[in-house]
Amino acid sequence: MGIQGKSLIAPDDFTVEEIQTVISTAKEMMEVGPDAYRGLCADKILATLFYEPSTRTRLSFESAMLRMGGSVLGFGDANTSSVAKGESIADTVRVISHYADIAVMRHHKEGAPKLAAQYATIPVINGGDGGHQHPTQTLTDLLTVEICKGKLDEQVVAICGDLKFGRTVHSLIKTLTRLSIKKLILISPEELALPSYLRRELEQKGANMEEYTCLDEVIEVVDVLYMTRIQRERFFNEADYQRLKDTYILDARKLERAKQDMIIMHPLPRNNEIAYEVDDDPRAKYFEQAKCGVYARMALMSLQLGVL
Amino acid sequence: MRGVCPDGFDVFAVRGAIMMMQVTSISEGIVLDHITSGNGLKIFSKLNLAGLDHPVVLLMNVPSQRLGRKDIIKIQNIKDIDLAMIGLVDPSTTVNVISGGKIISKHKVGIPEVVRGLFKCSNPRCVTNSDTYAEPCFRLVDAESREYACEYCEETTRYRF
Numbered sequence: 492m493g494i495q496g497k498s499l500i501a502p503d504d505f506t507v508e509e510i511q512t513v514i515s516t517a518k519e520m521m522e523v524g525p526d527a528y529r530g531l532c533a534d535k536i537l538a539t540l541f542y543e544p545s546t547r548t549r550l551s552f553e554s555a556m557l558r559m560g561g562s563v564l565g566f567g568d569a570n571t572s573s574v575a576k577g578e579s580i581a582d583t584v585r586v587i588s589h590y591a592d593i594a595v596m597r598h599h600k601e602g603a604p605k606l607a608a609q610y611a612t613i614p615v616i617n618g619g620d621g622g623h624q625h626p627t628q629t630l631t632d633l634l635t636v637e638i639c640k641g642k643l644d645e646q647v648v649a650i651c652g653d654l655k656f657g658r659t660v661h662s663l664i665k666t667l668t669r670l671s672i673k674k675l676i677l678i679s680p681e682e683l684a685l686p687s688y689l690r691r692e693l694e695q696k697g698a699n700m701e702e703y704t705c706l707d708e709v710i711e712v713v714d715v716l717y718m719t720r721i722q723r724e725r726f727f728n729e730a731d732y733q734r735l736k737d738t739y740i741l742d743a744r745k746l747e748r749a750k751q752d753m754i755i756m757h758p759l760p761r762n763n764e765i766a767y768e769v770d771d772d773p774r775a776k777y778f779e780q781a782k783c784g785v786y787a788r789m790a791l792m793s794l795q796l797g798v799l
Numbered sequence: 800m801r802g803v804c805p806d807g808f809d810v811f812a813v814r815g816a817i818m819m820m821q822v823t824s825i826s827e828g829i830v831l832d833h834i835t836s837g838n839g840l841k842i843f844s845k846l847n848l849a850g851l852d853h854p855v856v857l858l859m860n861v862p863s864q865r866l867g868r869k870d871i872i873k874i875q876n877i878k879d880i881d882l883a884m885i886g887l888v889d890p891s892t893t894v895n896v897i898s899g900g901k902i903i904s905k906h907k908v909g910i911p912e913v914v915r916g917l918f919k920c921s922n923p924r925c926v927t928n929s930d931t932y933a934e935p936c937f938r939l940v941d942a943e944s945r946e947y948a949c950e951y952c953e954e955t956t957r958y959r960f
Binding site: 580581599600601602605688689 | 922924925926927929930931932933940948949950951952953954955
């Protein structure tokens with residue numbers, strides 16, 4: 492079937508080859524520059540259905556579509572849409588399917604974009620569902636590694652922070668285990684370790700994986716360090732959040748022991764987990780990562796819409 | 800005194816005080832056999848058999864050579880029941896389909912690979928717990944512990960009856 496017309500709800504909706512196609516297309520778009528793609532989606536409309544606040548994801552999708560000459564409609568706050576009147580997801584997407592050519596949805600309920608894709612007649616992209624998945628962030632992450640580090644199979648990738656509720660982490664880990672990497676290192680407090688379903692999946696795949704609770708123990712062997720935020724909005728108990736929020740703080744002192752060519756990534760927004768002093772370190776790539784997000788989404792949508 | 804019901808269930812009264820029931824064969828319907836003793840009532844309840852318009856018999860603690868004791872459920876005139884639910888409660892149950900007074904098929908139900916709409920996802924953040932369009936659907940990930948993965952949020956739910 493290929494990517495055209497296909498929804499992207501979880502990273503394994505795409506084959507490894509399809510993921511690589513998106514990454515190579517995004518890389519080419521980045522190298523050529525956005526001006527060359529100005530008319531690519533001239534007659535296309537993107538619907539942004541954001542039931543939960545978002546800055547980077549929503550704006551990067553909008554930027555991607557606008558850079559390709561398309562139009563954007565939608566909402567960034569469920570309270571300003573018919574959702575506030577009690578409209579179901581199924582009804583909303585059935586209507587939106589007549590208004591737009593492609594839709595991106597963020598929702599606080601896990602599985603909501605999957606439900607939307609079952610009722611929509613246009614491709615639906617999961618822009619993040621609760622603490623579950625965020626597949627377009629994974630495309631962004633893979634593009635960033637490809638540009639900043641080169642081949643993925645030569646990298647020791649460490650993911651640090653909230654592995655339980657971190658949807659970016661879940662999508663990335665799922666995908667890294669399908670692609671070949673040198674080693675996957677997971678660093679989290681025990682309370683925020685991987686959910687059982689994902690752990691089972693990794694075990695079944697025989698992933699080359701090590702788990703730690705302390706970043707200092709392993710930082711010197713890492714090629715790609717992926718930091719994540721402890722997410723206050725995912726906790727039912729404020730006391731637990733307060734206890735765990737500053738578990739990992741990456742600062743200049745910690746980085747002294749890291750490889751000189753290691754890269755630091757973060758899906759953003761950050762809180763305290765990366766000190767501001769790290770921004771000046773050439774290894775900090777999280778703002779370049781945000782830039783990659785636009786190109787990853789340009790590539791994805793243009794392939795889904797079949798305009799390339 | 801003896802009374803004969805129209806669907807093959809004979810009722811006996813002994814000295815007018817103690818009621819006994821002799822359950823004879825059914826000609827059309829389903830017999831759920833080899834139910835682990837104690838699970839018959841659970842299956843009866845989960846399948847809402849009390850709500851059927853057809854005769855249903857639940858036999859408990861019936862002597863069994865293989866199991867020691869077992870439960871049996873006979874359902875007259877019904878051949879289409881929720882095997883997934885039976886498999887969840889007691890996968891050792893044998894389903895005998897009866898037609899024309901003969902067993903036309905006989906099989907163990909086993910633990911269902913896919914379960915749709917029979918229990919809730921344990922993840923409070925799952926869309927199936929808040930949206931009526933999202934019918935909970937699960938696939939089996941561990942038969943021993945009866946753990947199922949949600950089709951929507953992927954979280955694992957252990958089925959307990």
